Amino acid sequence: MNKSAFTAAALPLAARVAAFEARAAAPRARAAAREAIIATVGALMCGSGSESARRLAENAGTRAANGPCLVAGTTRRTAMPDAALANGAAASAGGQETGDGSGEGHATRFAALFALAEARKLSGQRFHAAWLAGEAAAHSFERAAPTVAPGLSAILATxxxxxxxxxxxxxATAAALVLGASTTNETDLEAAAHGDALATPLRAGQRARTALQAVMLAEQGETGAAAHLTPDDTLIEALAQAAATFGDIPDATPPAHLSCDAFVARCSGAIGASEALALYERLEAIDEASDIALLGTLMARRALPGAAGASAPLALSTTPGDGSDETAWVP
Incomplete structure (x- = not known):
């Protein structure tokens, strides 16, 4: 596959992604997005204590000091790609444990978007709109199946x-799609997952990191990745099919509502009940949040000096004098 052929195939889909208008999405699609985000965060917090998440949180990359992005359920902050890896794995592991159907695709998408939005201090409205764009892309690639492997579809949708x-x-979006495809060896990832319970979460985290790195490189002007792709006419056809159907999010009934009590229970192993309750309330109105980084404050383990990892409750107080309904989080 030469550079011009793949870029030309990616451009129509990229143009639709860039022009996507989340406000035009059906109310049920918008509601379903919020429910999926809540379920994914619940799975992430539940999975943050899993064996696979602990292994990733303890590796050298995620121990980097003073990074902008939270490794959920810990006090660690690290670089965007490493946070995406750790949080994607944790969300996938938690989804397996809770059985709530959040899925690897949602785990991958949330981990990449959360790392990027937290580092750039982007709003919940932009996060919610981006989630819907990813949902539209995911449905488009599903229609192109079986020509695109599920893992590659998850990366490209992310x-x-x-x-x-x-x-x-x-x-730039077309360049990111090219990079996402060119840096993926899905055959190796699928083979590694066979018979290994830890490999499925790791695979979700790797996909989140791959997608995030592709977008960051494209933002910086990288355009040469298509020259390294193995010829694949089926991928060109799949991109064309995805472009033709992109934006058509099924107006289906939203997934089963995760109650506040169930959400708090899933988070209780990682953070305190007061943090979990506040987190749930903000996720219900995620498109109104001024800064996604505020969610990261709630998703971090907060321990008193000398405590053995226990979360300390937070006192909520209105920030004085700024006319905002945001809160200050004080240990």
Whole structure:
């Protein structure tokens, strides 16, 4: 596959992603997005204590000091790609444990979007819109199945979501899609997952990191990745099919509502009940949040000096004098 052929195939889909208007989505689609985000965060917090999440949180990359992005359920902050890896794995592991159907695709998408939005201090409205763009891309690639492997579909849908989050234009979004495809060896990932319970969460985290890195490189002007792709006419056809159907999010009934009590229970192993309750309330109105980084404050383990990892409750107080309904979080 030469550079011009793949880029030309990616451009129509990229143009639709760049022009996607979340406000035009059906109310049920918008509600379903919020429910999916809540379920995914519940799975992430539940899975943050899993064996796979602990292994990733303890590796050298995620121990980097003073990074902008939270490793959920810990006090660690690290670089965007490492946070996406750790949080994607934790969300996938938690989804397996709770059986709530959040899915690897949602785990991958949330981890990449959360790392990017937290580091750039982007609003909940942009996050919610990007999630919907990713959902539209995911449905489009599902229609192109079986020509696209599920893992590659998850990466490309996450690339579409993250490109929309950054408001990349069509050319940059196309470059990100090319990078997402060119840096993926899904055969190896699928083979590694066979018979290994830890490999499925790791695979979700790797996909989140791959998608995030593709978008970051495209934002910086990288355009040469298509020259390294193995010829694949089926992928070109799948991109064309996805472009033709992109934006058509099924107006289906939203997934089963995760109650506040169930959400708090899933988070209780990682953070306190007061943090979990506040987190749930903000996720219900995620498109009104001024800064996604506020969610990261609630998703972090907060321990008193000398405590053995226990979360300390937070006192909520209105920030004085700024006319905002945001809260200050004080240990």
């Amino acid at each position: 690339v579409a979501a993250a490109s929309h989050l950054l408001h990349l234009d069509a050319a």
